Amino acid sequence: MIVATRKPIEEIIGFLAPYDSILILGCGTCVTVCNSGGEREVALIHSALRVAQTKGLLDGKRFHEYTVKRQCDNEFLEAIKGKSYEVDAILTLACGVGVQVLAEFFPHVVCIPGLNTLFMGSSSKLGIWDERCAGCGDCRLYETGGICPITRCAKGILNGPCGGSKDGKCEVDREMDCGWIMIYERLLKLGRVQTLRTYVPPREYSLKKKPKRVMIA
Amino acid sequence: MAISLFEEKLNSKKFVVTAEVGPPKGSDLSHTKKIIELLKDRVDALNVTDHQSSVMRYPSLGVCLLIKEMGGEPILQMTCRDRNRIALQADLLFAYSRGIKNVLCLTGDAVEIGDHKDAKPVFDLDSVQLIRTIKTLESGYDLSGSKLSGKVEFFIGASCNPEADPIEPQLFKFEKKVESGARFFQTQGIYDVSSLRKFMQYARQFPVKILAGIIVLFSYKMALYMNENVPGIRVPSEVLEELRGLDRQAAEKKGIEIASRTIRKIKEENLCQGIHIMAIGREHIIPEVLEASGL
Numbered sequence: 001m002i003v004a005t006r007k008p009i010e011e012i013i014g015f016l017a018p019y020d021s022i023l024i025l026g027c028g029t030c031v032t033v034c035n036s037g038g039e040r041e042v043a044l045i046h047s048a049l050r051v052a053q054t055k056g057l058l059d060g061k062r063f064h065e066y067t068v069k070r071q072c073d074n075e076f077l078e079a080i081k082g083k084s085y086e087v088d089a090i091l092t093l094a095c096g097v098g099v100q101v102l103a104e105f106f107p108h109v110v111c112i113p114g115l116n117t118l119f120m121g122s123s124s125k126l127g128i129w130d131e132r133c134a135g136c137g138d139c140r141l142y143e144t145g146g147i148c149p150i151t152r153c154a155k156g157i158l159n160g161p162c163g164g165s166k167d168g169k170c171e172v173d174r175e176m177d178c179g180w181i182m183i184y185e186r187l188l189k190l191g192r193v194q195t196l197r198t199y200v201p202p203r204e205y206s207l208k209k210k211p212k213r214v215m216i217a
Numbered sequence: 218m219a220i221s222l223f224e225e226k227l228n229s230k231k232f233v234v235t236a237e238v239g240p241p242k243g244s245d246l247s248h249t250k251k252i253i254e255l256l257k258d259r260v261d262a263l264n265v266t267d268h269q270s271s272v273m274r275y276p277s278l279g280v281c282l283l284i285k286e287m288g289g290e291p292i293l294q295m296t297c298r299d300r301n302r303i304a305l306q307a308d309l310l311f312a313y314s315r316g317i318k319n320v321l322c323l324t325g326d327a328v329e330i331g332d333h334k335d336a337k338p339v340f341d342l343d344s345v346q347l348i349r350t351i352k353t354l355e356s357g358y359d360l361s362g363s364k365l366s367g368k369v370e371f372f373i374g375a376s377c378n379p380e381a382d383p384i385e386p387q388l389f390k391f392e393k394k395v396e397s398g399a400r401f402f403q404t405q406g407i408y409d410v411s412s413l414r415k416f417m418q419y420a421r422q423f424p425v426k427i428l429a430g431i432i433v434l435f436s437y438k439m440a441l442y443m444n445e446n447v448p449g450i451r452v453p454s455e456v457l458e459e460l461r462g463l464d465r466q467a468a469e470k471k472g473i474e475i476a477s478r479t480i481r482k483i484k485e486e487n488l489c490q491g492i493h494i495m496a497i498g499r500e501h502i503i504p505e506v507l508e509a510s511g512l
């Protein structure tokens with residue numbers, strides 16, 4: 001899923017200054033799961049903005065709350081079509097994809113991102129989210145025992161650990177496991193460690209040409 | 218026929234010595250020139266680091282040219298951190314056209330440990346892929362398959378770390394480097410000769426030359442710092458103890474003694490083809506290290 005965190009409230013307050021009527025719009029999918037943009041967070045931001053108002057910021061502005069099931073899908077945006085004409089800005093708590101779909105669907109309203117979208121990942125421990133895939137377009141997970149070298153090695157290299165790997169930890173952060181040692185250990189358990197002897201050619205960045213588009217029949 | 222003078226030396230069975238020169242932070246090359254002057258006839262070749270530890274400096278290529286002009290034998294260190302495959306290939310063409318024949322292929326340290334933490338890390342290629350890239354250029358084509366005018370030919374090197382734990386993934390990578398075309402290796406700094414001994418028992422089966430890395434320590438604090446911050450380095454506690462509590466001068470002497478002790482052992486046991494000395498900003502002490510080592 002997509003992982004995002006809330007922008008600092010000061011930044012959001014700065015964005016909102018020119019607008020009078022603002023819809024705070026949550027998304028019920030990924031960002032709800034990672035506690036950054038669901039119904040609960042919409043209410044939290046709403047009250048934070050009200051607190052700011054008691055301190056004389058954002059004077060006279062009106063806020064509305066709503067959360068759709070999924071902001072990255074037009075189908076769910078129909079529900080707020082009417083509302084979109086009553087406000088002059090939407091503060092969206094969706095990921096960057098959601099913000100863009102929204103902005104395209106409602107070209108007459110300013111759409112303001114309330115989150116910073118970080119990565120595709122999962123949660124390993126309560127409240128901790130880790131990147132797991134960078135959408136490289138050429139998945140290597142079979143050769144690497146199900147551990148992604150692109151996201152879990154700090155350099156995203158493909159032919160084994162760099163010289164900075166020490167005691168199974170990465171040179172970038174001694175608390176962080178070296179992705180390539182994890183791959184090695186996983187393959188060792190699977191009895192497939194010989195896989196690591198095979199040379200992996202340079203990545204095909206043409207697969208990552210921007211903007212990416214795919215047709216799935 | 219040897220590709221470079223350095224290769225010729227390695228083939229001659231003599232105990233070969235290389236040393237590392239770090240380019241200056243700025244355009245003033247006067248100190249670098251002094252160091253080159255001091256070392257160029259004392260060692261067999263001089264490595265020039267490529268923004269070592271991800272700290273922006275004068276380029277490796279520039280100092281390699283300077284060494285060449287001054288009559289020394291340069292080894293161009295090339296990392297994959299700052300240049301994509303287009304820029305790396307272009308720099309290799311340039312290096313060859315100016316007589317630089319020895320290239321050490323490295324992945325490069327992470328951007329995060331350096332002084333430009335917000336820079337975009339490239340790593341379009343890794344060290345093994347860079348070695349293959351050179352072989353591709355040597356075949357007369359670039360990575361896109363286009364034909365090149367004029368040939369290139371390099372004496373290709375790489376690094377390895379005999380003290381890595383676990384060692385097996387390092388050895389797999391070492392073999393990939395050999396298969397890809399690496400002909401010489403300069404190891405990460407060695408403090409424990411027994412790990413080099415073990416590594417050499419394995420590495421001897423390959424047709425490559427190996428130079429053991431020697432990092433000269435100059436204080437207890439520096440050794441601690443290296444253990445914690447320098448990728449891949451492991452200074453054993455006995456060595457740390459030798460340096461503890463010494464004043465500056467005494468610690469520097471001790472550092473030279475520790476280095477020369479290791480060098481002598483390597484040479485006496487005929488463990489590998491030579492050594493690679495890294496003095497990290499204190500290159501002026503290298504002649505002293507060599508003298509103390511009987512070289």
Ligand code: SF4
Pocket residue numbers: 132133134135136137138139140141148149150151
């Ligand atoms: S290799 Fe990693 S980045 Fe590429 S598709 Fe697979 S999981 Fe994603």
Ligand code: SF4
Pocket residue numbers: 152153154155156157160161162163164165166169170171172177178179180181327
């Ligand atoms: S230490 Fe491991 S995870 Fe970190 S950059 Fe090197 S290979 Fe990648």
